[in-house]
Amino acid sequence: MPLKLDDIDLAILESLVKDGRKSFRQISRETKVSTPTVKLHYERLVNAGLIKGVSVELDLGKLETKTSANLDQIKHKSLNGNKIKIGKDMLVKITCDYCNGPTHNKPTILKVGSQERFFCCTSCRTLYKEKYRNKIESITKSNQE
Structure with missing residues (x-):
């Protein structure tokens, strides 16, 4: 009997097509479904042969x-x-995440959650932190919980 895809399966697949590196927790937040449910549906899709693997582009x-x-x-x-x-x-x-200019030698790095941002100089990093202060604080707070 064929496996019928439901709304949760479709939401998970759509999320993975956008970025196959996402964790089950990230997909859970996007789809508003619990992490164990996302994992269960993902494993079912893998076992059914629909998801063959994750590739690098x-x-x-x-x-x-x-x-x-x-x-x-x-x-x-x-x-x-x-x-x-x-x-x-x-x-x-690597281009600067603030001014989009080239980074020479060793870029300045800002780690926010699981993401790294690269900057050509400390000034750009400081301006980026000021511009996205609320977002950075929100991500930092949610990672501490």
């Missing part, structure tokens, strides 16, 4: 190497559908 535009010729080669290979090799010599380009 890479933004190759964020990768750079020490030589630009090597980066062009990687972009060319990925456009042809070939597999690419990500090596230790590659860097991830």
Whole structure:
């Protein structure tokens, strides 16, 4: 007998399609269903074979190497559908979460809940904290509970 999807299943699937890295607790908050219920429905969908796994989607535009010729080669290979090799010599380009400018050398980091925000300088980090003060306090308070 086929498995009929209900509203909870659909809400869970929609949430996972947006971001497959979410915890059951995060999905629970979004769907307004208890965490154990989310876990039960998720496991049922996995066991039924609908959810086969969670995959990673890479933004190759964020990768750079020490030589630009090597980066062009990687972009060319990925456009042809070939597999690419990500090596230790590659860097991830990070933009400032406040001014959207490039971060040079080592970015300034602000950890809020389970998220990290990256900034080009301490001034941008301070301005970000001021702009989102209430939201940061709310997340910090809910994580302490």
